Amino acid sequence: MTARMLVNGVAATQVSALDRGLAYGDGLFESIRLLGTVAPLWSRHMQRLTEGCARLQIPAPDPAQLWREALEVSRGMLESVLRITVTRGLGERGYALPASPQPTRVVAAFTPPPVAAKIYALGVRMRVCTIRLAEQPLLAGIKHLNRLEQVLARAEWNDPAIAEGVLLDSHGRVISATMANLFAVVDGELLTPSLDRCGVAGVARAEVLAACPQARVAELTLDTLLDAGEVFLSSSVRGILPVRSLDGCGYAPGTMARRLQQHWRNLGFSMEQGG
């Protein structure tokens, strides 16, 4: 794995083994697509990170400092994915919050995952995951470090032809994919699930909602999803991915995904050319 990294602003590859990020998953992260020295969705990432810090009562990092560090770790890379991790820092053994938390900040740049041009053109194949997301309103929406549900969901399949899995909650409501948000066009209307009880409110999802004011947050059953005229995924790392099949049920890439892929190009992303 090749990554350039800063830990609390210093070139380093390690964190304390007593960090609460490791001990309890007590922190947050962001995965941010960079095009050279431009991050088109930066302000949305910073907004979510700040909200997450407030929710977990972790002092929020300074976005200007993070941006300087982002430029430093990604220097010379034409394209990169930045991972910013913020934890509550060191703590005594035990769950109680430290009296004077000193958050840990890790900024790392990675080579973006390759996505073939035909994936953007034809779409991804998906399956429905067996695991059901637990409902925890106090943690829903934010991108915290407690991600075992996503790890278990992604471990459900090995077939490289399947790119993603649909996650339902314990009531059978569609929530998202394992690493992307999900949109469906139903009776001509663009819908995406509510993330008030579980799931991560993606930055790309926020961009789609801003670009499509007619889109609506709504409850989606699996049956509705299977009957949808068009389904696509939004990801801050991969952009807009049409869905071509779900457990054998086929979809054609639709006009909404094409329109949003164009919006992504207009933002400066070049992913549709083959990543």
Next chain:
Amino acid sequence: MTARMLVNGVAATQVSALDRGLAYGDGLFESIRLLGTVAPLWSRHMQRLTEGCARLQIPAPDPAQLWREALEVSRGMLESVLRITVTRGLGERGYALPASPQPTRVVAAFTPPPVAAKIYALGVRMRVCTIRLAEQPLLAGIKHLNRLEQVLARAEWNDPAIAEGVLLDSHGRVISATMANLFAVVDGELLTPSLDRCGVAGVARAEVLAACPQARVAELTLDTLLDAGEVFLSSSVRGILPVRSLDGCGYAPGTMARRLQQHWRNLGFSMEQGG
């Protein structure tokens, strides 16, 4: 924080910033009370750790190796609390399991938390937490690293006179305390909540259940708990703690807690003498 530590068997204080334990809370831990070179509940801890590794598909560490490392980090300490952390190790960015996982193993020894003798004699004061535990059967029972719910629960109060909080699930069922399991004597019967949907199946709880074959795993409402004749907590670190009050409702330390404190003494624990 004073701790002696081994990371993968080597004296070290740090782990890779790319460890999946930090990235996703992708791992497990055990908190083990040591009396010199004796750990009375060691085999129960190893059993739970092994079960947790199987559940998360992480190769389990060798208990004999962990024991050698436990003795090394705790050398010269009359009493200590061992924290063993096992993660899935390094991974590519992304949730998918690495093809050949190399787990990370952290073994650290800490000074035990002080518990006054009068706490064992008179009991602890508790409150009912506002947060409700989410129900995830695939993660229930094991001591994984996704502990934000416990962190948020413990952050609900600052009053040092309150030692612990009662956690309910989203259906209002009593599950546990934030860092201990909970028992109640109801109509003369010893009851403890089921942990099939959420909560951690404590090693001390398993010891209580083995020592009291008449005890029963049962659904407990908050009303039942408030009406109980006796309530106590079990913790591998703190032992058996009577509960003297819950949000102002008082209990007297009962015969069951006394009997189990004696059982703990017979195991070799000396905590009742003042930790």
